[in-house]
Amino acid sequence: MTSTSALSETAGRHCHNVINPFHSTHYFAPEFPAELAELGLENRSAAYFAARGAAMGAVGPGTITATFYNFNHELIARHVPHIWSVASPEAVLEARLRAADATLRRLLGDEALESPEMAEAAKLALRAVEGCTRHARPLYAAHADLPVPDAPHLAYWHASTLLREHRGDGHLMALLDAELDGLEALVSHHATGRGMSYHGVMTTRGWSQEDWTAAQERLRTRGILDAEGELTEAGAQLRKDLETTTDRLDRAPYEHLGADGVARLTELATGFTTAAMNAGAFPAALFGKD
Template sequence: MDSTRTQNIRTLSARLNSFHSSIYFSETVGRSYAELGLEPGIPANMAARSAPMGRVTAGVVAGTFCNYSPAFIATLIPRLWDTVSPEVMVSARFDAVSLYFEELFGSRDDIALLTEAATELTSALAPVRAALDFSGRALAAATAEAVDAHTPATAFEALWDTATVLREFRGDGHVASLVTAGVPGIDALLLDVGTGASFKPRAAQKTRGWSDEEWQAAQSRLAEAGLLTIGTDDRGYPLPEITEAGRTLKEEIEVLTDGTVAAAWSVLDDEQISALVSPSRTLVKVFAQAGAFPSSVFAQPAKKTN
């Protein structure tokens, strides 16, 4: 793919990811899940995201989520399904998304402009959504089935549906690319942290459930390989920083990931893709203004969560 085209697809994918993942930090969404007996935060979000796959084992969830600790996932799955069934959770997530977007967009003076942007994106991305081949993409395929059974009530819900499928589709492709490159999930997470443009280190470790021993061992392994250097932050915690070799490896993985979505995006030409950059920016700004991605978790507004 042309470099400009590739970068535009990456930019759009990151913004669609933000549109999808902003719900994970919403107190409104958390309260909605708590009504089902779920602990807000990681447990509830894991239930919501994995629910389309049904009552699968912890191993299946760990395999598809990739950068979470399998041992941590095993403390939640299948126990979560004793509290709420996957079928109820699928429906509850759509209801929570509806409440969230009503809170976020409902009283804005620029609602007409934002609705137009959301409608434009959903319509323009429909051919990409239709071109997705879910072979080998368990999480994306299950998510797409759930979304196809949902009737969105607003332009924002419709875009969330599309964004969620595309996000999980690229995510499954990214996992395959990590496997191809021989990079374990914890290493991929640390390399992302090391850029200083994603999760803060302690937040990444906590939200993905890695023990101190596992985290320190991965840091040491990556430092010995010349992919990270390890300093300390102002509180004395380890602060990984990616090296040029680490950036090269990350870019190689992103190139592989680009290839996993190229066929789907091929239904749009360069001009059509470029035209979506502006409306996507308009919508993502709303999340930044609302503080949807907390500074306690992210060094900068989130671009990617696997």
């Protein structure tokens, strides 16, 4: 695609911010646990580890901890590798795709899924994916080996998954370079007011109140949090720098698509994501500072 304007430094981030929720809708939908329960994975954490990790094959808990980053390893080890004795990675991937299909049909309706705009979004997102790279990006690389679904809305969902994991793998590099462990990353992001809520972290990531308090103290010692648990000036700069580094590491797919294509994909993605959110795709209790 030929571009007539320059790509801004944050264009990729803005595009990702409206693409990523489209991928994530199924994780919060009733269709997801129902499909995984049919395979015998009735625990919500087990279902999540299986669904997101299945593209890598029947991996062990260490691989899931390394690639997911902010989950307590003890929680992961309760379910992995047992999940693979219950359901094969191939069966999990099929169930995940069925859940995504059913979720999107319920949230957006068949007319939107079969629209020219959905087909255009899929084409643009898949074009952006052509600029992604596999090296040092395990979750992206594993998902990139999966076939692209035929239906436009699932092709777009697949592409949104790839773009999400590509940026996510790069973000983990930035977190590691900033010397933030998984829980410190969650606590500092929570302090921005834009991350997962305390309730959301405690109910999904496997950490205890003692773990959270200890992470806050480590961040205070480093001057990242103040006595009230808010970001200091240095902490706010650290979080800003993390996003800037992630933008740089994730620039390739958006440069490949070009500024005009990114602008159009952002426009289309905003419409679909807004519609999904207005239909109740995400529980409010999982986000914010409460």
